[in-house]
Amino acid sequence: MAGPSPDHRPSRKPSGRPSFPGSGLAKGLAVTLRTMTRRSVTAHYPDVQPELPPRSRGVIGLFEENCTVCMLCARECPDWCIYIDSHKETMPAATPGGRERSRNVLDRFAIDFALCMYCGICIDVCPFDALFWSPEFEYAETDIRDLTHERDKLREWMWTVPEPPPLDPAAEEPKELGAARKAADKLAAQQAEPEQQQAAAPDGQDRSGPEGRSQPEGPSGPGGASGQDGASGPDKREQGGDS
Amino acid sequence: MDVVDVLWRLLAVLLAFLLLPLIVGQAEHKAMAHMQGRVGPMYAGGFHGWAQLVADGVKFAQKEDIVPGGADRRVFQLAPAIALLPYLIVLIAIPVGDGDQVGQVVDAGVFFVLAVMGVGVLGSLMGGWASANKFSLLGGLRTAAQLLAYELPMLLAAASVAMAAGTLSLPGILDAWQWWWLPWQIIGGLVFFTAGLAELQRPPFDAPVADSEIIFGAYTEYTGLRFALFLLAEYAGIVVLSALTAVLFLGGWHGPAAGELGWVWTLLKTAALAFVVIWLRVSYPRLREDQIQRVAWTVLVPLALLQIALTGVVKVVIQ
Numbered sequence: 001m002a003g004p005s006p007d008h009r010p011s012r013k014p015s016g017r018p019s020f021p022g023s024g025l026a027k028g029l030a031v032t033l034r035t036m037t038r039r040s041v042t043a044h045y046p047d048v049q050p051e052l053p054p055r056s057r058g059v060i061g062l063f064e065e066n067c068t069v070c071m072l073c074a075r076e077c078p079d080w081c082i083y084i085d086s087h088k089e090t091m092p093a094a095t096p097g098g099r100e101r102s103r104n105v106l107d108r109f110a111i112d113f114a115l116c117m118y119c120g121i122c123i124d125v126c127p128f129d130a131l132f133w134s135p136e137f138e139y140a141e142t143d144i145r146d147l148t149h150e151r152d153k154l155r156e157w158m159w160t161v162p163e164p165p166p167l168d169p170a171a172e173e174p175k176e177l178g179a180a181r182k183a184a185d186k187l188a189a190q191q192a193e194p195e196q197q198q199a200a201a202p203d204g205q206d207r208s209g210p211e212g213r214s215q216p217e218g219p220s221g222p223g224g225a226s227g228q229d230g231a232s233g234p235d236k237r238e239q240g241g242d243s
Numbered sequence: 244m245d246v247v248d249v250l251w252r253l254l255a256v257l258l259a260f261l262l263l264p265l266i267v268g269q270a271e272h273k274a275m276a277h278m279q280g281r282v283g284p285m286y287a288g289g290f291h292g293w294a295q296l297v298a299d300g301v302k303f304a305q306k307e308d309i310v311p312g313g314a315d316r317r318v319f320q321l322a323p324a325i326a327l328l329p330y331l332i333v334l335i336a337i338p339v340g341d342g343d344q345v346g347q348v349v350d351a352g353v354f355f356v357l358a359v360m361g362v363g364v365l366g367s368l369m370g371g372w373a374s375a376n377k378f379s380l381l382g383g384l385r386t387a388a389q390l391l392a393y394e395l396p397m398l399l400a401a402a403s404v405a406m407a408a409g410t411l412s413l414p415g416i417l418d419a420w421q422w423w424w425l426p427w428q429i430i431g432g433l434v435f436f437t438a439g440l441a442e443l444q445r446p447p448f449d450a451p452v453a454d455s456e457i458i459f460g461a462y463t464e465y466t467g468l469r470f471a472l473f474l475l476a477e478y479a480g481i482v483v484l485s486a487l488t489a490v491l492f493l494g495g496w497h498g499p500a501a502g503e504l505g506w507v508w509t510l511l512k513t514a515a516l517a518f519v520v521i522w523l524r525v526s527y528p529r530l531r532e533d534q535i536q537r538v539a540w541t542v543l544v545p546l547a548l549l550q551i552a553l554t555g556v557v558k559v560v561i562q
Contacts, residue, residue: 028527
């Protein structure tokens with residue numbers, strides 16, 4: 001009985017100002033009473049749907065029109081839960097005398113969500129924006145085999161992919177926009193060129209030859225490459241907007 | 244007093260005994276949940292889980308009734324009844340309103356009530372001994388120690404009120420009650436309530452049942468309906484303790500319009516005290532066994548004696 005008092009009392013001393021005996025007890029009562037008057041934090045999930053953040057990782061949707069069967073997603077998947085089958089089809093030559101083209105046709109695209117660990121690497125690695133996160137999460141099954149979502153089901157998830165959230169106010173401008181603006185500037189400059197030719201003296205025409213133009217155009221080489229990205233970037237947004 | 248009158252009173256007491264503990268239990272579910280930022284049961288019965296305890300009762304009734312192989316069968320099976328019934332008997336003697344609004348006037352009411360309440364604890368002792376389980380035995384021993392330690396201050400505090408009123412009858416005490424008894428007997432009231440909590444083994448004095456260290460103590464081996472009876476006894480105990488504290492220290496049916504609404508006042512005071520019991524459970528951690536003993540012998544007993552001295556002095560001065 002003597003033991004507990006030494007280890008009990010010093011714990012009160014360091015708390016500083018001398019307190020009324022029993023004030024700690026009153027404080028404890030006050031805390032619980034205050035909590036009772038506040039709204040509880042319980043999420044009433046099955047009755048009320050949760051408000052998920054826009055980047056929630058619920059399920060993976062496949063935008064199969066963008067898929068080129070490059071297999072990058074399946075190869076990068078850490079637990080090998082993506083199944084892709086395809087075959088090659090030969091397209092007749094577009095012009096008479098031209099060469100026949102071959103292209104990949106998707107036969108099967110399936111994700112086994114019983115294996116998937118929601119790392120999102122497949123989505124990051126897809127160069128053609130064919131895979132997207134959807135916040136839908138209510139797809140539990142009673143049979144584990146039903147968790148393998150085939151291509152049509154993955155396509156259905158695409159309709160639930162939300163619009164990407166707006167950028168932060170001070171965020172860097174997306175490179176798609178920069179590329180698009182550069183392309184637009186270039187186009188405007190080309191249209192303005194004939195007018196300059198008319199206005200300027202004929203000797204100015206020598207300097208604005210193809211060689212003269214190529215130097216300012218130099219940096220737009222990578223810009224042109226990202227311009228292709230930009231072509232599919234807005235596509236991504238429109239897709240989300242459709243849903 | 245004819246037979247019909249007696250039957251009617253017994254029926255009323257039985258109804259209160261069956262209903263009030265459930266109301267307290269449900270209140271505990273919800274109040275405790277909200278004090279912890281939760282919402283508690285929400286589904287049973289439809290509206291905010293009002294029928295949760297009914298559902299619990301149905302579940303308990305469906306479970307198998309197991310008696311351990313090494314147990315003392317008779318004692319083991321009898322223990323829940325011993326734990327529960329005294330509270331029913333105590334309810335008979337508690338006055339709800341003025342006049343004859345009481346199950347049965349007992350002349351030595353205070354002693355009757357306290358003695359019978361003490362019997363309730365025997366149920367835990369019997370269960371603890373008869374279960375043939377070391378945790379049950381530990382729980383039973385702790386119960387015994389707690390009973391011994393807290394019966395004394397409880398009795399002393401009640402004796403103070405009896406001294407002030409000059410009678411041992413509960414209705415008699417209420418008849419003599421004046422509003423200024425409230426500050427006069429406040430120390431005794433606190434001691435009585437605290438000691439009662441300890442006898443009921445309610446948190447923070449729940450070391451005898453301490454589910455996280457001795458897995459519910461004396462109730463470890465109990466299943467199904469018998470376990471439910473033990474739980475019910477706990478809530479019946481809360482009702483009885485709150486009602487007794489209200490009657491002895493808070494003036495029972497006294498209050499505005501006490502003539503007609505006296506019973507409402509008693510119920511309100513009882514409900515408020517029952518809420519405090521729940522509130523204390525949520526707010527405080529469990530006391531250690533030695534701390535429980537120290538509170539009883541070094542705090543409550545001296546305080547109760549002080550209250551008796553105060554009561555005696557004031558009584559003499561008034562006369």
